[in-house]
Amino acid sequence: MSDSKSLDSPDRRNFLEMATGAVGAAGVAAAAWPFVQSMNPSSDVLAKGITEADLAPIPLGESHTVAWQGKPVFIVHRKPEVAAAMQASPGGKDPEPDQKRAKKPEWLVVVGVCTHLGCVPSRTEEGWLCPCHGSVYDNSGRIIQGPAPANLEVPLYHFVGNDKIVIGEA
């Protein structure tokens, strides 16, 4: 048992105050966690995370847009000369080889969301041009010019046979 002197000690009081404060703060943080998490994507939103796309109807040189996670994904059927030119060029301010971005040279799959502030770039001969603040992307979706800091994102995807891709899983 402690005597009355140690009971009155300021150290002891300070320690108890700090411990109470720490336990209280941890409790508030733990209670806040479910609320913050409730704002993150719900399971049905996450379930929309996979999209299958059929490649057969996309003619050579054309681009199709499919929706994945509510975002547009551009699937471009690149002509051999375009693919070759892209493989030869290192990219712009965020250099990345085309071989790493396209699983097959004739198919480019990128998320159609400008890495600047999220507008959908429009298709041009040379790649894409973002209407919002003028970012220019090449035919590998790499940033060439403008305020966007990074290349168009390549989503996780894999080929099923030759004519189909599944976006959202590797």
Place this chain on the structure above:
Amino acid sequence: MINRIIGWVDQRFPITAIIKHEATEYPVAPNLNYWWNFGSLAGVVLVLQIVTGIFLAMHYKADVTLAFDSIQHIMRSVNYGWLIRYIHATGASAFFAVIYIHISRTLYYGSYRGPRELLWWTGLLLLLLVMGAAFMGYLLPWGQMSFWGAQVITNLFGAIPLVGGHIVVLLRGDFSVGDPTLTRFFALHYLIPFIIAGAVVIHLVALHTVKSSNPSGLPIADKDNIPFHPYYTSKDLFGVGVFLIIFCSFVFFVPDAFIEPDNNIPANPMQTPPHIVPEWYFLPFYAILRSIPDKLLGVVGMGLGIVILAALPYLDRSKIPGGSRYRPIFKALFFVFIADAFVLGYVGAHPPEGPMVLIGRIATVIYFGYIVSMPFVSKWEESWLRKRGLPAPVQKYLDEQAAGGTK
């Protein structure tokens, strides 16, 4: 009978004393001009927005499949729905017009200077809250501009290093702006006005503690103050009348003036409109964002555009009291600043091509230059004015201050 009821309440809650102290007999400087009307006017617009908003919420549906159509339903089928919605949409613009004039008055007359720092800061906080409410409200009609505005602005948070991407998803509740975003924006759009009302009470408590500034440039002696009622109740009411005439001419004659045509197209996440612009009241800040060629710095610059104003009470180091009344350089720079804000607004409304880029950058530098140079300019102006000889009332005031200081 009435008196007995009031007496009964007074014994339990000092209602009469509060009304006397804070309203009817609240002492105010006798020389306030019409620029001092805009504070109470902002309060009137807040009430207008809350009331129209509650009635709109009775018919609006926050669901991506229903939202756009429910607005059409309000416009076409709900009795007087068109009127309530047009008041609410015009009210948003009126709110900013009134607030911006209120802030300009504060800058011109130096009303932010000590001891009114807290009054100034709660005012800036109110501005940020109103901006938040306006931004979230703008998503609700679920038109193209609504959608892409929200897409771009939530994306700004992606500029935060490391956690940016997660924060964007957390804000949206989805990987792009979608149904979860719409429902939470509606919930918050309904909540924020009540937080604003609370912050207004704090703003007013601070005001009633330090009292209104006045246009003379010198503090007014307590004995010269006049009671708020009837002098300023009538003056404020007159202002409300003038305001309503202008407001109603917008509501009834050009109700679409503040509604972007593109917003009459339902939101399409697969296609960005060729030219997206924010609402006019965000344009200067949008121009700052675009003028800085780095994503993160652009976002920081835009936020700083408002936040840095909070430092003004400390940046203004002049001993000459008040604002523009006795300070010609301060006055000239004020007009440069206001003109600059208009230039930024113009740049923000146009695509960033050709001369717009350069003009935007210069205007951004001037905007921040006004604030950052204030400590030096105010000191230099003071010594220049002293050399020229100060006007008698200012000299007298400074002498009194000096005498008080040595006591």
